[in-house]
Amino acid sequence: MTRCSEHSVRMVASAVSTIFLQIVTRFFERMPVTNRLLRTPTHTALRQLAPLATLGVELAVTVLAGGGLGWFLDRATEMRPVWTIIGFVFGVVAAIVQFIRTIARLDRQQLRQKSDNSAAGH
Numbered sequence: 001m002t003r004c005s006e007h008s009v010r011m012v013a014s015a016v017s018t019i020f021l022q023i024v025t026r027f028f029e030r031m032p033v034t035n036r037l038l039r040t041p042t043h044t045a046l047r048q049l050a051p052l053a054t055l056g057v058e059l060a061v062t063v064l065a066g067g068g069l070g071w072f073l074d075r076a077t078e079m080r081p082v083w084t085i086i087g088f089v090f091g092v093v094a095a096i097v098q099f100i101r102t103i104a105r106l107d108r109q110q111l112r113q114k115s116d117n118s119a120a121g122h
Contacts, residue, residue: 010098013061014054051106058102059095066091 070087074080 010058010062013058016057018054051102055099055102058098062095062098063088063091066094 067084067088070084070090073083073087077083
């Protein structure tokens with residue numbers, strides 16, 4: 001899978017999951033009971049975990065995109081199932097790399113927040 005298509009797949013997966021989370025959040029914010037609950041520390045924790053919710057979608061879309069591209073190449077070259085297997089392997093590798101990058105980025109953000117909070121507290 002090319003770097004451009006991999007990036008596009010990640011962007012689409014991220015956009016879809018972000019839109020879904022916004023719709024769900026807006027729905028629950030309109031309810032009087034949940035409006036009180038949204039001000040609790042638990043809601044803050046859920047907001048911090050929201051980026052992790054997109055990981056499953058990103059992983060699935062990346063693997064399926066790799067397999068789909070391989071399937072398309074199999075159809076075009078009639079080399080079944082060589083390209084499909086190669087596409088799935090590349091999709092899995094790309095998904096693992098993206099997963100590690102996302103976790104590392106979130107870890108850096110969390111460390112930065114902790115250092116900012118400790119600096120503000122002194």
